[in-house]
Each structure stands twice: as structure tokens, then as C-alpha cells.
Amino acid sequence: MVPPRNRCGICFAKSEDFVDLPEIGTLKNFTVTNYIISERKIRIRKDGVIVGLVQLDGADTAMIVPIINVNGEDIREEMKVKVVWANNPMGRPQDIQGFEPFGGV
Numbered sequence: 001m002v003p004p005r006n007r008c009g010i011c012f013a014k015s016e017d018f019v020d021l022p023e024i025g026t027l028k029n030f031t032v033t034n035y036i037i038s039e040r041k042i043r044i045r046k047d048g049v050i051v052g053l054v055q056l057d058g059a060d061t062a063m064i065v066p067i068i069n070v071n072g073e074d075i076r077e078e079m080k081v082k083v084v085w086a087n088n089p090m091g092r093p094q095d096i097q098g099f100e101p102f103g104g105v
């Protein structure tokens with residue numbers, strides 16, 4: 001759904017074997033920040049947002065994504081989370097609105 005990188009970010013080898021991953025993953029770490037994630041520029045908002053490192057089940061690496069639909073006091077490392085898609089997915093990274101707790105907090 002989200003376009004994967006076509007080259008390895010470390011050795012620049014062309015990526016050829018793509019693997020479908022589930023929408024479920026593990027929250028490896030998280031923080032609360034006033035900075036908004038954007039590839040183009042930094043913006044600051046008054047209320048904090050939760051940003052987490054999510055490793056999808058079966059993946060070797062984690063990705064930085066917004067953690068949504070959860071209160072800060074209910075969040076913990078190693079909790080299972082599920083992707084929340086944008087309302088109108090367009091095949092771009094922003095299609096991932098964020099991840100929310102999955103299977104009970």
C-alpha cells in the first residue's frame with residue numbers, strides 16, 4: 001500500500017524481493033513531542049503528540065509513526081498496535097495516519 005523504497009538506504013542495492021507485512025506491530029519505544037513529523041519542514045504545535053517506533057510483525061526494522069487514539073498514561077513499550085489508514089489513501093507514506101493500540105491496552 002505504502003510505496004517501499006526501491007533502493008537499500010545503506011548500500012544502495014536495488015530492492016527486488018518485496019514482502020507483504022501485516023497491519024499489526026509492536027511499539028518498541030515512544031516519546032511525546034511538540035514537533036510535527038514532516039518530510040519537508042519542521043512545525044511546532046502547542047499540544048504534544050505521541051511519536052513511536054513501530055516494528056511490524058515479521059519486519060526487521062522499525063519505523064517512526066504517530067501513535068493515535070490512546071491516552072499518554074495508557075501507552076507502554078512492547079504493546080501491540082495496528083495501523084490506521086488515511087481516509088483517502090493515495091499510495092504515499094502519509095496514507096498511514098498512525099498506529100493505535102490493538103488487542104486491549
Ligand SMILES: [Zn+2]
Nearest residue numbers: 008010011013
Ligand atoms: Zn543494503
